[in-house]
Amino acid sequence: MSYTPESQVEVLVIGAGPAGLFLSSALVRAGIRVRVVDKKDTRVTTGHADGLHPRTIEILQSYGLADRFLSKAAQIHTMAYYNPGPDGGIERTEFGPFVRAPTARYPFAATLPQSDIEGLFRDEMAKYGAQVEQPVVPVALEISQDENELQSSTSYPVKVTLKRLNSNEGAELVAPRDNNTEIVRAKYVVGADGAHSWVRKTLEIDMIGESMNSIWGVVDFAPETDLPDIRIYCTIHSIHGSCAIIPREGDLIRLYVQLADVEADQNGRFDKSKLGPDDIIKASHSRAQKMLHPYKLSYTKPIDWWTVYIIGQRVASAFSAKNRVFIAGDACHTHSPKAGQGMNASMSDSHNLAWKLASVLRQWAPPSLLTTYDLERRQYAQELIDFDRILAKLFVTKPMTEGNEGVTHEEFAQMRTKFTGFMSGIGIEYQPSTITNVSGSSLATKLIIGQRILPGVILQAANARPYELHDLLPSDMRFKILILSADITNPRQKAKLDALATRLHQPAGLLRRFTPLGAPKDAIFDIITIARVDKELVKVSMYPSQLLSHWSKAYTDDRSICGRVGGSFYANYGVSDDGAIIVCRPDGYVGMVAALDDLAAVEGYFDKFLRPCSKVTPVSGLVASQEKILGRL
Amino acid sequence: MSYTPESQVEVLVIGAGPAGLFLSSALVRAGIRVRVVDKKDTRVTTGHADGLHPRTIEILQSYGLADRFLSKAAQIHTMAYYNPGPDGGIERTEFGPFVRAPTARYPFAATLPQSDIEGLFRDEMAKYGAQVEQPVVPVALEISQDENELQSSTSYPVKVTLKRLNSNEGAELVAPRDNNTEIVRAKYVVGADGAHSWVRKTLEIDMIGESMNSIWGVVDFAPETDLPDIRIYCTIHSIHGSCAIIPREGDLIRLYVQLADVEADQNGRFDKSKLGPDDIIKASHSRAQKMLHPYKLSYTKPIDWWTVYIIGQRVASAFSAKNRVFIAGDACHTHSPKAGQGMNASMSDSHNLAWKLASVLRQWAPPSLLTTYDLERRQYAQELIDFDRILAKLFVTKPMTEGNEGVTHEEFAQMRTKFTGFMSGIGIEYQPSTITNVSGSSLATKLIIGQRILPGVILQAANARPYELHDLLPSDMRFKILILSADITNPRQKAKLDALATRLHQPAGLLRRFTPLGAPKDAIFDIITIARVDKELVKVSMYPSQLLSHWSKAYTDDRSICGRVGGSFYANYGVSDDGAIIVCRPDGYVGMVAALDDLAAVEGYFDKFLRPCSKVTPVSGLVASQEKILGRL
Known part of the structure; x- marks a missing residue:
């Protein structure tokens, strides 16, 4: 009787294309134990997916990968339409910007071979000692039927049987053996295994859509x-x-x-x-x-x-099974190349799923948070397919x-x-849900709750150095709480800010309520205070010390000292002299906006989907890994 | 009788501080055979030199090193003066920009430990398989007295005896032996060995200056x-x-x-x-x-x-001996820390020397080109010392x-x-010389010949992608010939451009006159044509094909398609509708400006310090290494 090895892993990712690699590298960075398998012998070397759109470049930037991407990529700033001219040949009828999103940080699309883009993520994983196992295929997948096991944060309820193939290239590395299968018990499994997804088929998830191929x-x-x-x-x-x-x-x-x-x-x-x-x-x-x-x-x-x-335009009828197995990327949505969204959509699926998986695995959030993945990304996929259908029809x-x-x-x-x-990708908007509360939208009239947060230049209070806000919002799995205090030389605003600082640190306040005991104070929430005070007058000592985990967390909205950038942050956000609190989700999307004196609304927002820390089962290692990650970022 | 090994090298650099490492990495990149020795056991780990000023960051950028530097450095945008207040304590009397140079691409200074800056260059050298030999000291240096040998491009007229020390750390790596000396015969030697320079003392070069310590x-x-x-x-x-x-x-x-x-x-x-x-x-x-x-x-x-x-303010009385041994960095100039120029001056010495050594070693230029190193950098050092003296006096x-x-x-x-x-560093200006011809200054009224070329945004003609000109001028040892053709939809300008293109390629024309036979056409001169034609109208086919080594070499001056940058290049350079030719030296300094129809002036400029290719002694490997470098950049 042959022995089949068994092991456990927090997340098993099936498929090492852009969706699978993006997700794996994001999770590995966050200290999650991940395995990634792919059926291909080797990496793809040429061709395949298209370029990246402005929002996707912003997302890469949030993981510190945009510079390397941009150093190699071709940029597309411009587009032209050609139409039939009077003599039957084509002639140019329009010439203009390829990207018309005025707030895009990168006002262009950029192309690079899929292999190079995958290389970014493989290299990122390698920094943390992780790599793709290939060629390996899943041959069986089973989700526990036991409701207790499904709800437990310590269980491994998904059983996957993996089979290692003998590859031509890797043949000598794999000792021939009778039994080249193993059983992996995972907390979560993600099928990022392409348009013909084995995971999707195994879960019996239908693809819905017109049959117009x-x-x-x-x-x-x-x-x-x-x-x-x-x-x-x-x-x-x-x-x-x-x-x-x-x-x-x-x-x-x-x-x-x-x-x-x-x-x-x-x-x-x-x-x-x-x-x-x-x-x-x-x-x-x-x-x-x-x-x-x-x-x-x-x-x-x-x-x-x-x-x-x-190709046809189809969307999977569900993006998850029991919130324990998920599908992402082409496994969820197929469409024509016309919209040029393929790789962007796939990587954005993973970006959306990564922080939710990390939050649940760290026990910051109950598993119900994962429901929002299907909600947000299936809505997006449906819009994508509808868009593609119209576009493709016009095109034909x-x-x-x-x-x-x-x-x-x-x-x-x-x-x-x-x-x-x-x-x-700049205008992608998630619908209202437990993690997207639009009730405070009048407090930041130019910010759209559910969309990615607007870029903007602010000055560090201590030294008037200009910073792009996006550079202060890395994808480190933390919620960013932007406290726009407005003019704190005004006693009314200063009083509101002081009251907020006090409430934040109270025993039942936001920080202690959700931050696990023993974890650093800024483990879950990264607080950034942005005042609106002249750079010459502002002092770090004006900001309540409870708000500043470090002096670098105090900012102001003013023109930079050389006069080239900044000074319109409040105006561009549509925030008044009363200030506001803006919650930015770990993926860079605006989750909610509250009045500066309404921290209760922020507490209520997080109450809906975070777990009070008193209910957390202690798991050793998580705090340490989080610390390590923050140190690295 | 013990045997003393002998070997040859093109350049021997003595001292691996900022000046020596900068020079070595620049030369190694250019395919020059270089050895670097340092008497220290190990790298410095903390402290030492100050930050980098805007021009020095631009220089790093030209070697592709600015991004890595900036990702770690602290930025200084702002400065304050404090003076005695009425009660005897200090009070702030001024607050303003630290950098007041409006054309600086990086409008700030930046600090990083010297060890990290040295690490940039060590890593760069390592890419090309080169490393610092340490602890190694020179014990004897002798320059040939034979005038023929000194003038020959194939001779190795400098003999240096090196002694390897036993270091504490490296002791087990160095086999103890009776004879730990070797003789190196070098074409050129550079002493970058600090304020107490052994090379300078051996050459009996005096330090001149006041004794005010x-x-x-x-x-x-x-x-x-x-x-x-x-x-x-x-x-x-x-x-x-x-x-x-x-x-x-x-x-x-x-x-x-x-x-x-x-x-x-x-x-x-x-x-x-x-x-x-x-x-x-x-x-x-x-x-x-x-x-x-x-x-x-x-x-x-x-x-x-x-x-x-x-410290005292002193400048070496000469920066070279027989144009075969040079000193750079602190070996040439000592001054107070008040001007904050130390490391900037040292690296700029090396930047100035690197292209001249490479040009002579490649036989593009006769050895007389090297005379301009002493001319330009000693003038600068004198200005630095004068400045420091005034500043230090005020300070005390x-x-x-x-x-x-x-x-x-x-x-x-x-x-x-x-x-x-x-x-x-932005305003550093080299005096007129064979390589700095100011006669055409009225043709680009806002450009100062002898200063570094102004940055500016231009659009690639093929795709309207905006580029910062500085990014198109890497320190690859080539001269950049910027052909500002102005509006080539105007037949007058088009005719001038066509005539220029024809003359450029004639048998006695600029390219064939100086480019070695068998070398690529753009081995010495990188030609970039910048028209002033609306981005919607411009076509690559409007540019004479002889001017374009690649379609990417055609540019136009217009606003970028998203409207954020560009459109004022000609205005910022002060170039009229008649256009101009601007020669940018390999170190990024403006060498001369000529009228668009006066290629003869450009030919005359290069005739003064480049060697007609018919006089070049064929040296195998040089062309290949140049090709390799261009491919890498």
């Missing part, structure tokens, strides 16, 4: 062309069909062509073996060369990567030309304008 | 104080004497106190053993605690680092109080304003 050709290559806009994002509507051009790193571009004349059978299958990159590029009906006329398009260097695939429909009905350029452009916040 | 106490510690400006740069003039406060990383500050009551003997020596950190901080006549009254100053955490030293002189003659606050502030460009 479209077949797309994608090719990455170094073009030879006289199209002047070849280095910007182009949407091309020709009388021969439509395509999109996306600049990539170096001399590469990506070309997306919908192969309208390739048909799938009733089962949504088509014969990929009959197609090649030249079926995407070269002249024939509905191919890129024809669409670009009168501009030339060819290539001499080898094709970097290409694929042809069929022939453009209106003289004597030819169709979509006008204006219709198309209007549609894009409408969805611009959505496309950049 | 001053004794300074310096201490790095975490202060406990109620001085509100403790986190900004403070100059404190009290009736008890003067001191300066410099914020450092974390909770540390640096305190500089001139110990006016400690006296040196006739030989400029004093008994350091009788002094300690409390002699700098604690209350007694002319100590910091007394100077800060009515503010408190104390400490509880251990002192991080301290020293007491004596008691401030004027009621009924007490002295320096007024206004006098002091005026002096600072006068020298602000010098202090930030």
Whole structure:
């Protein structure tokens, strides 16, 4: 009888694409014990997913990864529309910004091969001694039916059987053995295993959506062309069909062509073996060369990567099973490449899930917090699919030309304008829930509760050094409490701030209520006070010392000393002379806004989804790991 | 008879402080064979030199090192003056920017321990497989007297005997042997071996200057104080004497106190053993605690680092011997810490020397180019010493109080304003010479020939992506030729640009005249064309293809598509509708400006100090290493 090893892990991640790697690296950083498995032999090396949108770059920044990403990525600032001209060839009808979100910190999209983006997360994991186990596949998954076990914070109720494959490359590393399976008992399992997700199928979660499948050709290559806009994002509507051009790193571009004349059978299958990159590029009906006329398009260097695939717009009917197994990324949503959201949506799923898993595993929050993952990300996915459906329809429909009905350029452009916040990711808005309380929205009129917090420059009170607020809000799993005290040289504001500071530290106050005994005072809540006092007058001693875990936590809203930045933080947030308290969730989204003298509202907000610390089961190591993480950040 | 090993190296650097390490890493990057030795056992770990000024940060940026530096450094944006108030204690009399150079890309100074800064260069060297040999001291240095050997580009005319010491730490690594000396024959030797430079003494170079020595106490510690400006740069003039406060990383500050009551003997020596950190901080006549009254100053955490030293203002009478041995850094100039220039001056010496050595070693230029190192850097050092002398005198002189003659606050502030460009490094200006031709200054009225080139935002023509020009001018040892063609939709300008492109590539034209046969066309000259055409109209095809080594080399001056940056490049440079040609030296300084139709002037400029390629002795490996470097940048 062969022996099957068994082990325990807090989180088992299945799939090491962008969604799985993002989640794993975020959790590993937070001190969570994670294992990641992937069925592939090796990392992907070229091609695959698209670029990152402004919000996704902001998210990378919050993990300290944006600089490395940006140092290698191509930037897309500009886009053009081409439409049929009077002579039948295309002509440029519009030229403008690719990103129209005025508050985007990074006002552009950026492309980098998926392998490089995955490398960011693999390297980040490696810093903490973690790596992907591959090729390993799950062969069985079972969730306990015992309700007590499901509700317990110390149980490992998900049983997964993993099988290690013999890879060609790794063959010599894996000793051949009869029994290459093992059993992993996990607190949580996340299926980030792609559009054909094994986890999703095993959980019997349906994909819901229209069956309108479209077949797309994608090719990455170094073009030879006289199209002047070849280095910007182009949407091309020709009388021969439509395509999109996306600049990539170096001399590469990506070309997306919908192969309208390739048909799938009733089962949504088509014969990929009959197609090649030249079926995407070269002249024939509905191919890129024809669409670009009168501009030339060819290539001499080898094709970097290409694929042809069929896609429908569908969303999973549920993103979790019993709040113990979750799916993320392409496992949850499939859509056309037209919206260019694929990798962004996947990584944002993981960003949303990471802090919730960490909060529950650390026992800061009861498991019910995890329900908001399905709520927030399934809503988003549905919006994404609806958006993609409209966009894809417009894209396929022939453009209106003289004597030819169709979509006008204006219709198309209007549609894009409408969805611009959505496309950049900046405008993604989570609906009201236990973690998104919109009742105080009038207190910060230009901040949208449920959206990511606005960037803005403030000055450190001690030294007038300007800081971008986003740089002070790292994804370290903590809630950020921004106390906008306004003018504390005004006795009325100072009194409110002093009262707040006192209440915060009372035995039943916010800090002691939720922060585990023995943990540092700022383990869960990072308090940042932003006054509005002239930089020349402001002193750290004006801020109640109970609010300052360190002198660096005191800020003011004023113009920087060299006059280049700052001075409009309150105005940009729409916060009055009365000030406000803004709660920023660990993922950088605004959770709630309260009046400066209404800490009770903040306490009430956290009461809904955090666990009073008296109910926490002591777990050794968590506090220490949190300390370690904070030290590293 | 013991055997003494002999070897050859292109450059031997003696001393691995900031000057030596900067030079070594710059040369190693450029593919030059370099050895670096230092007498110290180990790296310094705390304390030592001051922060970096704006220009020095720009220089680091040109080597790709600024991001890493800035991610760790403390920033100083603000400064305050304190002067005696009516009750005898100090009071703040001014608060303002620490950096007053409006064109500084980084409008602040930044502090980091010297060990971390040295670490930047050591890590950079390690990337190329180079490291410091220590503890190793030179014991003999001999320059050939043979004029032919001195003029030859293939000779190794400097003979240095090195002796490896047994270190405590490295003892087990060095096999004890009778003969631990070796002979190195070098093409060039650089003494970056500090204020007591062995190289300088061996060359019998005098230090020239007044004998006014001053004794300074310096201490790095975490202060406990109620001085509100403790986190900004403070100059404190009290009736008890003067001191300066410099914020450092974390909770540390640096305190500089001139110990006016400690006296040196006739030989400029004093008994350091009788002094300690409390002699700098604690209350007694002319100590910091007394100077800060009515503010408190104390400490509880251990002192991080301290020293007491004596310094005079002196400059070496020559910076080189026979253009084969050079001195750099503190070996060339000593001055008080008051100007805060130490490490900045040292690194700038090396930055100035690096490209000249590389150009001569690659045979792009004859050895006479090296004469400009002494010319430019000794002039600078003299200005630095003059500045320091004035500053130090003001600093020591008691401030004027009621009924007490002295320096007024206004006098002091005026002096600072006068020298602000010098202090930030932004205004450092090299005098006219073979490499600095000021005759075309009217063609770019806001650019100062001899100063570092102004930063400015331009858009890449192919995609309207905004770039900071400085990011396009890496310290890769190449000359950057900026062709400001102005509006090339104007036939007059287009004709001038076309003519320039044709002339550039003619057999006797600039490129073929100086670029070695077989080397890539852009080996010596990196050509960047900056038009002034609306981003919506501009096309890469408007630029003569001979000017573009790659499509990324075509730029235009216009506002970025998101409207946040750009659009004032020509205006900020003071270049008219006629355009201009700007030659930027490899170190980022403006070498000359010519009219767009006067390439002859550019040819004439380079004729003065570059070697026509027909005269180059073929040396294998140089072209390949250059290619490698360009590929890496």
